[in-house]
Amino acid sequence: MVERNQPLDLTESRLLLERAVRVDATQAYSGYVLDRDRLVDGEYPLYGERASGAYVWDVDGNRYLDFILAYGTIILGHADPVVSEAVIREIRDGFAITLRKKVQVELAELLISVVPHADRVFLLKSGSDATSAAVRLSRAHTGRERVIRWGYNGWHDWCANRPAGVPQSAQQTVSTFKYNDLASLEQEFRRYPGEVACLLMMPFEEEPPADGFLAAAADLARQHGALFVLDEMRSGFRVSLGGAQERYGVQADIVTFSKAMANGYPISAVVGREEVMRAVGEVHIGSTFHVNGAEMAGAVATITQLRDSDALKRIEELGAILQRGLAEQIARSGLDAHVLGVPQMPFMRFQYTDDAVQRRIQDAFYTETTRCGVLFHPNHHWYISAAMTHDDIDAALDATAQGFRAAEIAASRD
Incomplete structure (x- = not known):
């Protein structure tokens, strides 16, 4: 796990994006695609190199525990x-x-x-x-x-x-x-x-x-x-x-x-x-x-x-553990956030009426979890794969704990 507040090296990802905007219409013109893929601008990887089991590696060599799972297309784990x-x-x-x-x-x-x-x-x-x-x-x-x-x-x-x-x-x-x-x-x-x-x-x-x-x-x-x-x-x-x-x-x-x-x-x-x-x-x-x-x-x-196999049973069990852990962390933080979805497709949403405050808190949380080596999506379901283990869920909850601490700091700013 990456130390808290240590930015990721995304040099190669950024260079590839610079090349892509010159030739790829989705990158050059589609705000929807850019918003979805960048997630937190400057903090999320854009290009991946490989994937295996519960993890993906970006082109800069950073490894992430993957809860996006190609927007739900992966269920058994990458490269099963x-x-x-x-x-x-x-x-x-x-x-x-x-x-x-x-x-x-x-x-x-x-x-x-x-x-x-x-x-x-x-x-x-x-x-x-x-x-x-x-x-x-x-x-x-x-x-x-x-x-x-x-x-x-x-x-x-x-x-x-x-x-x-x-x-x-x-x-x-x-x-x-x-x-x-x-x-x-x-x-x-x-x-x-x-x-x-x-x-x-x-x-x-x-x-x-x-x-x-x-x-x-x-x-x-x-x-x-x-x-x-x-x-x-x-x-x-x-x-x-x-x-x-x-x-x-x-x-x-x-x-x-x-x-x-x-x-x-x-x-x-x-x-x-x-x-x-x-x-x-x-x-x-x-x-x-x-x-x-x-x-x-x-x-x-x-x-x-x-x-x-018992893959679907394990997926549901792991998702329920993640949801319970998130709910406990939110309760301790005092942040206005809610755990949503079903265990197989969990999600967590911050709910602030001021758009600037919402974005600041959300960006702080997801910047921190990404730097901790966990890939969540701020605006889309997360997913559990059968390749994940209890240790993976523990690691994810360690990352979200740091994320909530960063979000609390962001929420305290005037």
């Missing part, structure tokens, strides 16, 4: 040897051979065996692919156009969170509601009687679902003749092997998966009931790389390990 070997085997044999690979059938069978209420599978590449496909299938199945949605559902026109470049018409048939508020959802259905094709939503984000909320939301959708679609990009294969359906006792008509499904390899899936998935034959959904076997092999290896 079983997953890597399965992918390398496909690559050696030719993973894009024009013909479909046997592993595609194996993956579909595996998904149907572990995902509740699943009859058919459609494989794609990205999360946005899958949610957009789910919307198209819902519209084809119901003959309706309107979508009620909640959460981050991707970047395509119908759900983009920035208006630039998006035709107004693309979002005129899409609306949202207040999470954990059934009356808010019911109001949306009543505003558009007989028009809603589907309710598409993440099962939760920072706030867990209230008891019975997801099941009630699903019932409400069906009462109004709409499909219930769960966007399980973040929760899938993490909160339970069968995802939020299994965890919270709810039944969806369609479920979309990606992220942890293949421990970092790019693949997604639309999984649903037979009656609904028949609409695949009526719509146009395609992907140039959808027959590539390498990512499918990674998914089979990942899901099989999660099924046959």
Whole structure:
């Protein structure tokens, strides 16, 4: 662990950024990408060299205990040897051979065996692919156009969170509601009687679902003749092997998966009931790389390990320990901060009304934890991987203790 207040050497990271802004549009123009990747400007690494297990190394040789985990795509740990070997085997044999690979059938069978209420599978590449496909299938199945949605559902026109470049018409048939508020959802259905094709939503984000909320939301959708679609990009294969359906006792008509499904390899899936998935034959959904076997092999290896081990149990236990430790540290600090999320996807948020104070305190905390060799995200879920140990969680709590002390100093400034 790095000594407190000792800045990290990020020389190579900064040099690479200087090169990138001259050629890479995401670095040169996208404030969203810069804010997300810089995290605390000047203190976070931008470029990584390698990763293994629970750790990542940046291009300057600094090692970090990784709680960002490629925004939740890593669940077993970086460069898991079983997953890597399965992918390398496909690559050696030719993973894009024009013909479909046997592993595609194996993956579909595996998904149907572990995902509740699943009859058919459609494989794609990205999360946005899958949610957009789910919307198209819902519209084809119901003959309706309107979508009620909640959460981050991707970047395509119908759900983009920035208006630039998006035709107004693309979002005129899409609306949202207040999470954990059934009356808010019911109001949306009543505003558009007989028009809603589907309710598409993440099962939760920072706030867990209230008891019975997801099941009630699903019932409400069906009462109004709409499909219930769960966007399980973040929760899938993490909160339970069968995802939020299994965890919270709810039944969806369609479920979309990606992220942890293949421990970092790019693949997604639309999984649903037979009656609904028949609409695949009526719509146009395609992907140039959808027959590539390498990512499918990674998914089979990942899901099989999660099924046959206690990885998910350990992830939940370690996340609960981290959440309890954070809550105890916050109580001792007197800072206005709250532990959020579920153990598998914990988070901590400072809550100050003054933006300048909020940023100063938050930056102080995350600067300190990063210098201590722990990589948290200030504005996004954290994640637990199966490669982490109790010692790793202890090290993380040592870092957060120093972070809270730095935040207290920042809070005391006029």
